[in-house]
Amino acid sequence: LLHPHFGRGLRDFAVQRIFYEPLAAPAADGTFVPVLAEELPSLKARTLAKDGSWVIWRLKRGVVWHDGAPFTADDAIFNWEFALDPATAAGTKAAYDEIDRIDRIDQYTIKLYFKKPQPFWAGAFTGGGLLPRHIFQSVKGAGAREAIGMLAAVGTGPYKLVEFRPGDFIRAEINPKYHVANRPYFDRLDIKCGGDSVGAARAVMQTGEYDFAHYVLIEEEVLRRIEQGGKGRVLAVPSSGVSFIQCNQTDPYREVDGERSSVKAPHPFLTDQTVRGALSLLVDRVSIQDHLVGRTGQITANFLNSPDRFRSRNTTWEFSVEKANDLLEQAGYVRAADGVRAKGGRRLRLLFQAAANSTVQKIQAVVKQAAARAGIEMEVKAIPASVFFSADVTNVDTNVRFHADLQTYTVFTGLDPQLFMAQFASWEIPAKENGWTGRNISRWRNAEFDTLWRKADVEMDPVQRAALFIKMNDLVIQSAVAIPVTWRNVVHAAANNLKGIDLNSWDSIFGRIAYWHRQGG
CATH class of the missing domain: 3.10.105.10 (Dipeptide-binding Protein; Domain 3)
Structure with a gap:
């Protein structure tokens, strides 16, 4: 699915980033880099509350959607409304749940107010891409899922959608109005969908038919044999x-x-x-x-x-x-x-x-x-x-x-481990009485762990908060x-002359595809 709010898995999330972009994207070290934002919110710029109760995003000016319409604060606010609409049933709802309201300061500035102070304030607008309000406003709510496939992917990304055969083939061409100068490098992308990992790896490293294979799950012995084809290399991303x-x-x-x-x-x-x-x-x-x-x-x-x-x-x-x-x-x-x-x-x-x-x-x-x-x-x-x-x-x-x-x-x-470590919290045990919805599948109970988790949930100092998570991990390992x-x-295969690939496990591998280029040609 080429839809940032409805993707069903890793491949959907990865490919939609060719067309759609967020306000900021995760960097390899777990920090963020601005994409559709002019800058990252910060205490120094007075765009971030010390107590984590609000954050201000300043949007990049001069960005246009693939159809030429301007990208504005109204588009960002629309994505929040789209995700939270119960009738939409968007997969991204959790990322926006903690926002109480969003104020439109001006055409290029929004202010988010949280329901409670957020030690990690960057959950919203930094994962998948954003939808254009002027196209998707009419299908928000109950009609959103039915409209998938009826509406073409129109984003702000470096490539524009030309052809899409679900489960089979995607063709994209360069976006001449892309908001980063002299990018992207390639004029066209042909993306073959489906198939198996072994075939995909061979198409890159043995036959050279393709330049890149996404997420190849192959046993090491088989992978080494394919790699001997000499036309490509293996990229392993933690x-x-x-x-x-x-x-x-x-x-x-x-x-x-x-x-x-x-x-x-x-x-x-x-x-x-x-x-x-x-x-x-x-x-x-x-x-x-x-x-x-x-x-x-x-x-x-x-x-x-x-x-x-x-x-x-x-x-x-x-x-x-x-x-x-x-x-x-x-x-x-x-x-x-x-x-x-x-x-x-x-x-x-x-x-x-x-x-x-x-x-x-x-x-x-x-x-x-x-x-x-x-x-x-x-x-x-x-x-x-x-x-x-x-x-x-x-x-x-x-x-x-x-x-x-x-x-x-x-x-x-x-990027923030609060929810991840909740799978050891005593109140998260799945049981008949809660419909087996809890995350603590091991059914482990530890009062010290519970205390550490609750402290981390409200700790605003990033150094002290990291120390709390390390203590939680150590308790789990000791037990x-x-x-x-x-x-x-995550293992990918790439042609030997394909360069500029950002090995980043936090964002889609295609999140920086505008910077991919071919060496020597």
Whole structure:
């Protein structure tokens, strides 16, 4: 979908940025750079409240939409109204939810007032692009979704839409009225949609038919073979995602009041930190990195890895079957005749589930093999991804319902980690009574963590706030309720002579496509 408010995934978000632009866009280091804004709000310019209660955006003058109409404050305000309209059901609603009202100061200035002080004031107008009011005003609300496909993409971006065949092909041509001088470089873009990662990578690095392939998910061994074609290179961009193993703190087999994995039924042994600590020692991250993940990830000991100012330097990881055995032995988990440990009549037998994916199942197998050497019996289960990540809470095989002891998947944080770290807050536990809508899927409860999270939610000093998030991360790692495996990279393929690509995981890879150019031609 070429629509900044209705995109359904990473590719939709990425491609729409060729045509639509925000007021400011994230930089690689987690800060912002102005795009349709004249400058970033700041305390020095008196466009940002010290207490985070309001912010002023000054818009760039002389910007026009692809059809020649001027970009003004009315367009920015319209996007706020569009996103918040309940009938629109926009995917961007959460980014604008904390705005109480917006005042139009003049044609190129808006002032946002927040419902409560915001330590992170840049949530709105900095993600996807903005829509033109004069085109989309008539379809705001209930008719917005139906109008997708009837209205062409008209933005302020460096390229204009010429042809769009959903799921198949996009053609764009240079925007001669682009607001950055001497940009973009190319006269035309041809974008082939669909297909598979292997075919896309080959089209760039082996045949040279294309110049760029977006987000290629390929096992390292296959990727290396394709790369030998010599016509392109692999670009690995550190993302905000972490792949981890989650330990259920509730009993997935005991039903209480019609609910399994209920906080009313603690897990018989995963509530024991010794067992969780042993499990963290049984993840052979080096083997996973070298043979399975490759350039699509890097080993990490942290749950929160980015932006850099929030990443802890206090954590470590280790793979040691010997130490895991010692921990379990000292805690009274004794091997039976078949080699499986038990305590109080409870055998260390675990169900380890994940979404069906060849690489993920191999990672499960690596962990299972090490666990067996420590006296832990492990059964692995693969669930179709459409089921595992389904929003249908009546489906008991979803990761949220968590009818297993362990599970693994990847989660991504935004530029501000407040919502990301809420997945360990005690009030976020999914349960039957809240329709399983909570984010704390491990069902972990820790009073110290809750206090730190609430402090961060109102702390205006960025240095002190970062320190609070680092403490939260360290608590999670020390508890081993979540065991990080890899900090994920997003992998692209690019022609050897294609230059100017900004390796930025926070914005669309196409966010700076106006600066892409071909070396030597």
